[in-house]
Amino acid sequence: MSVDDRVREDAPVRQAAEIAQPTAGERGWILPMLVLVAGMFMSILDTTIVNVAVVDIQRDFGATTDQVQWIATAYTLAEGVVVPVSAWLGLRFGMKRVYNIALVLFAAGSVLCGLAWSLDSLIVFRVVQAIPGGVLPAVTLTMVYALVPKDKIGQAMAVYGLGVIFAPALGPVVGGYLVEYVDWRLIFFINLPIGVLGALAAVVVLPSFDTERAGKFDLWGFAAIATSLGALLLALEEGSAWGWTSGPIVTLFAISILSLALFVVIELEVDEPLLDVRVFLTWQYTNSLLLIAIQVAGLFAVVFYVLLFLQQAQGLGAFEAGLMLLPQALAMAVVMPVAGLLYDRIGPRWLAVTGLAISAYGTFLMHDLTVDTSRTTVVWLLVLRAVGLGLAMMPIMGGGVAAVPPHLVPAASAYNNVVQRASQAFGLAVLTAFMTNWQASLLSGRAALVPAGAPAVGPAAEQAMLQTYQLYARTQTQVFVDALDQLMLVTSALTAVGIVLALFLRSGPSGSDGPAVMMH
Missing domain, CATH: 1.20.1250.20 (MFS general substrate transporter like domains)
Structure with missing residues (x-):
């Protein structure tokens, strides 16, 4: 049976439900919508606000650049892996309840990040923070379509979009100010009052949602999609450092593709799929x-x-x-x-x-x-x-x-x-690979600009070395800008x-x- 046929068969049931219960428009959707977006805004803001603090965190914990990069990598991996299970959680425990719990847990995870005493502890707490952080946007989007009549969905999605696009753009501004003038730990602590107030507002303002009951948890489907996403995101995060053609990266891409194919097969065969691929x-x-x-x-x-x-x-x-x-x-x-x-x-x-x-x-x-x-x-x-x-x-x-x-x-x-x-x-990852290759090519082509045969000793040698360094720095900057243009x-x-x-x-x-x- 096709999707369209199933929709036509389900239409009488939905119409009866709509007659029996008030619609979102009758109840009012603007205030609940604002509450939802405020909570989601916090979780998405955190994907970029941390970037500007990396240098300060590296200095405080005495870490290398590769080590400190795992603050972002661990968050991305955990968040990506948990997103597929968000739909099942919403159906199993109720979207409003899952949203509230995720909001509180995200705030708690943020506090733990702010209290981190070492780089290892910060990475672990970032994983704790990422799990509810990955659930929030997916559950929020589902609730948006539950709250809003279709003829108003454009207006609602405009508000929702403030979280999806506005939050990442605002992250470097807020993070930059806190890091430069206060302390990097505050970029995590500010989530506590927002999360608590957001959860309280959600309890008061958000309605409960009647949805179809969740079936048995599709463990094998989750394992397949989690493996696929985890391998893919890790390969993309570490490709530049490990080498795009290196054995580990090629293996990760192969694992991701095979696991994704396995996921599709499982979801088409099981009676209660984790995420229906027929969408x-x-x-x-x-x-x-x-x-x-x-x-x-x-x-x-x-x-x-x-x-x-x-x-x-x-x-x-x-x-x-x-x-x-x-x-x-x-x-x-x-x-x-x-x-x-x-x-x-x-x-x-x-x-x-x-x-x-x-x-x-x-x-x-x-x-x-x-x-x-x-x-x-x-x-x-x-x-x-x-x-x-x-x-x-x-x-x-x-x-x-x-x-x-x-x-x-x-x-x-x-x-x-x-x-x-x-x-x-x-x-x-892909555009960074392009940037790296373009910079290497341009820099090798301009190597002849660096003078050779400078004096070996004396003031003249020091002056020549300084001039060479300045020329090299200017060349590197120009090469970066040229590659950026490409x-x-x-x-x-x-x-x-x-x-x-x-x-x-x-x-x-x-x-x-x-x-x-x-x-x-």
Whole structure:
């Protein structure tokens, strides 16, 4: 039986439920929506806020760069592995209960991170923090589609998007300030009051959700997808350090692919799959995941390397560099509500096409960055990209999940978050590999610029050595900027590919069908 046939068979049951119970629109969804996004915002903010503290943590704990990198790697691995089980947890224990528990546990894990006495303890506590951190966004997205009528989903997804896009952009600003002017431990401690207040607000404001009961836990399916994601994320995180063609990395990729294939086979065979892979039979949803992957990969890679450009090439501090990303975050905050209103009227297609075109053009303009490019120009180019992302991201995500049958929304939400995590890591890893190769090639081509045959001793030798060092440093900076320009061209081309895919999205409003999951 096809997915569409199953939806038609289930329609009378859903219609009866909708008649018997109030809809989300009648109960009001705006305040619960804000409470949900506030909690999710905290967990997503933590994916980037820690990045600016790495140097200070390394110094305090006397760790090497490779060792301290595991603060981020451990979090990414644990978060990615736990996301697939979020849908089952929501069905088994109730989405509201899982959300509240995850929020409190995330705050508790954050406090433990702030109290860490060594690098090893911090890495362990980051894993503890990542487990509820991976559950929160997936459960939140499921509840959004339970709370909001379909004819208002664009407006709701605009608010939801503040967590998905605005939080990562705000992370370097908040983290940079706390690290530079207070203490790096505060980036963890600030989650405690937010988590406690968020959980209390959720208890008071959020309704309970009636969903289908969860079946038996699919242990083998979970083991397969967890192995696949864990191997993939570890390979992407460590590929540059270990070598992309090294035995361990190739083995990890092979394990990831084979485990993913095994997961698909298991999910098609078991009576109660952990995550129903039949959700991918809905082309609108599958297409939206491809577009999300393109956008997320470009977003995080560009933000990462622009921060490096501002600090390494233009000499800004962590807080100053992070502050220059704030205008793009504000631009998204302004554009997203407009995109949400338009989505409810015209659907996702033309918003996505327009947004991706603007984003591709803004990224293309950034391929002319130089060491002397004014900071005002950098800010305006980032704002232009942000306008495009703000127009496109939420219509793409909203249109995709809205296209799946209601009983598959939890699985769709989980897959959505898996793709976001994987594409963030994949995009940064692949583009970093390109950057490294371009820099090596450019640097070898300019080796002749470094003078040879300098005096061996005396003041003249010292002066020559100083000049050589300064020339080498300038050359390295110029090579980095040239490679960054090439990165912008590749990212722009990748975004342009997304324009073609966006043409296959739905055009026109989705209608008012009521919420996907009923409340009481």
